Amino acid sequence: MDFSIPQPFTEEMDRFKLFLKKHMVPKLSNWYRDREIPRNFFRDMGQGGWFGIYLKDNELTQYSALRSELIVEKLASISPGVAVATLAHVDLGLTALYLFGSKQLKNDYGKSAVRGETLMCLGNSESSAGSDVANISMTSEKVEGGWLLNGTKAFITNGLISDLAVITAISDAAAPRNKRLSMFLVNLAAEGIHRKKLNKQVWLPSDLTRIQFKNVFVPGDHLLGERGKGLQQVLKIFSYSRVPISALTLGTAVGAFELAVAHAKKRKIFGKELVDFQAKAFEIADLYAKMEAARLMIYRACEALDSGNDFRLEASLAKYLSVMTAREVTTWAADLFGAVSVISEHPIHKFPMDVWASSLGEGTQDVQKLVIFREIIKNF
Helix, strand or coil: CCCCCCCHHHHHHHHHHHHHHHHHHHCCCCCCHHCCHHHHHHHHHHHHCEEEEEEECEEECCCCCCCCHHHHHHHHHHHHHHHHHHHHHHHHHHHHHHHHCCCHHHHHHCCCCCCCCCCCEEEEHHHHHECCCCCCCCCEEECCCCCEEEEEEEEEECCCCCCEEEEEEEECCCCCCHHHHHEEECCCCCCCCEEEECCCCCCCCCEEEEEEEEEEEEHHHEECCCCCHHHHHHHHHHHHHHHHHHHHHHHHHHHHHHHHHHHHHHEEEEEEEEHHHHHHHHHHHHHHHHHHHHHHHHHHHHHHCCCCCCCCCHHHHHHHHHHHHHHHHHHHHHHHHHHHHCCCCCCCCCHHHHHHHHCCCCHHHHHHHHHHHHHHHCCC
């Protein structure tokens, strides 16, 4: 296996770093202050071709997963909160349209979504439905010309700023758990929708929103995929998105690690720089090795995805290892900075908090272990 990064990707990353230096880095402090990412940033990302899905011959097409990994990791090393907002748009909302949308829906919304002009999100979680993905209570009633949605979705990243939402709901209440859900593409400007921004402290400046649906009409042709296949479809989306969120999690560790090492090279204590203490030198070496191991697992997941192979095991391994590593790295980095790390305005403060969020997105560590076990046991 060739572990080198293809030259075209290396050149693209050089351009992406310049893009971030112009379009994000100088503005980040204002975004954190306002707790909001301006829509023009998504347009800039889309027009620059930095999303993981693009248009080719008017068809939605995925870029290489490895290319997307490099972009997401770099973005997250600067701001995990901005990275997760782009992930929610592309790897949850737009990926659902790519995988399950009809040709008409792709024609209607694909071009503007790829350009970052139309923003998307996904809503499955509810107050009683998180790791148990099928345990939702939102209903969809078949009516003339479409469906009526009733219920509430919680914890939706980009829920406040999005134009379209991919929503799961019960369409066949009497059916078995694995056949009772369907998936819909919902216009969030529709009558009967109420949004409330939640007061979170992680993954800033992205929003987390609760969306209430009261007799919201969804046209029949906005059913995504097949009726009764909503559970299988949302699980497939989560499998896809575990690869980029692993890259996001690793990027969070990298951002904290780089800040901490730079600090350790100039911080003096007892007359010596921190890096001159063997204990700290060994910690740096140990954590760097763990980050490299997690990165290689993510690359392996990318390779499996790009090859068209079953990548569920690799994706869950990547998510599991990247979270374990990032938890250790970011806590270590905050400790290295000392008391200043508890100040919310300090650059290091966000990283341990954001890893906490990463451990929940696309399945907790226990969910990853369950997926890993199920994939392993197939071979016995």
